[in-house]
Amino acid sequence: MQRRKMTKSIIIFLVFFAIGTFLWLTKGNLFYLFNFTYIGLSVSIGAVLNSILSSEKKMWSRKITQLMIGVYLLGVLGFLGHENMQIEGFFFYLLLGSFTGPVIHYFIAKIFGTLLFGRAYCGWACWTIMITDFLPWMKPQKGRLKYWGIFRYLHFLGVLFLILILWMFFRVNDHEYISFILFKCLIIGNLTYYAIAIILATILKDNRAFCKYACPIPVLMKFGTPFSVWKIKIEKNKCTECRLCEKTCPMNIKLLVYMKSNKRIASTECIACQQCVNICPENAVQYTKGFDFEIKQYINYNHIKKSE
Ligand code: SF4
Ligand code: SF4
DSSP states (O other), X not given: OHHHHHHHHHHHHHHHHHHXXXXXXXXXXXXXXXXXXXXXXXXXXXXXXXXXXXXXXXXXXXXXXXXXXXXXXXXXXXXXXXXXXSHHHHHHHHHTTOOSHHHHHIIIIIIITHHHHTTHHHHHTOTTHHHHTTSSOSSOSSOOOTTTTHHHHHHHHHHHHHHHHHHHHSOTTOHHHHHHHHHHHHHHHHHHHHHHHHHHHHHHTOTTHHHHHTOSHHHHHTTTGGGOSEEEEEOTTTOOOOOHHHHHOTTOBOHHHHHHTTOOBOOTTOOOOOHHHHHOTTOOEEXXXXXXXXXXXXXXXXXXXXXX
């Protein structure tokens, strides 16, 4: 089993290395090779740690990968390289028809990547949650707030609207000026995101509150996620319905409802964090590949009592 997981880690690394090599050769820029090799290495380190650490410590594998990728994307590409890897950078460069860093990142990690791994980016690479995940509320203390998720859609539309205005009415041909504006947006935007994420997490006692109620990126990722090849699955014959997985799920997903209807966890809220896999005492939860599709969402809006 452990050997199989090790092989998987090597395959993951080789896939990223192949993408980097392909982009290096087609675009003539060695940076792509470095970039994808580093990301592949970060994911593989997480996968290796996940296969050797004990169940209680497995969460560290994800946190380490998240930190390695998050610091790289925000610190190295963003602050040092002046690339706005946020959603406004993606929209803007896309409108300009410029197939550069932010556009490639969004297409691979947040659009086409969701067809393979769903929202694994949110679970393993987000540079906002890499900070709040060190707060003490990994397990949500309450059910989800029912209508607050709408703020993510409003945020998404607001950013899109602002970028369209900038694109239509400002000096879009002056690339230096635009890069300067986008770099300012990166700094101000991220400081604001961190402040909101920490405040929300503290008030709601939920490390992932920003993810659930404020971040615009899931809106984009929700299109591909239901089709994702890799999804969580509960083996019905092994499950004793202790509900430990549901109580642990940071995204408040009703895993047992999917299991009882013989479905994999197709929720667009699943971030592939694998907390449910690690906690199950019966080894009933697995991260599996397959082809299926489900539109219905089952989310816990009520608090799951400890005794349940
Ligand atoms: S933790 Fe395992 S046994 Fe318990 S409800 Fe979840 S899948 Fe079933
Ligand atoms: S269902 Fe499992 S993998 Fe998905 S968010 Fe919940 S705990 Fe994480």
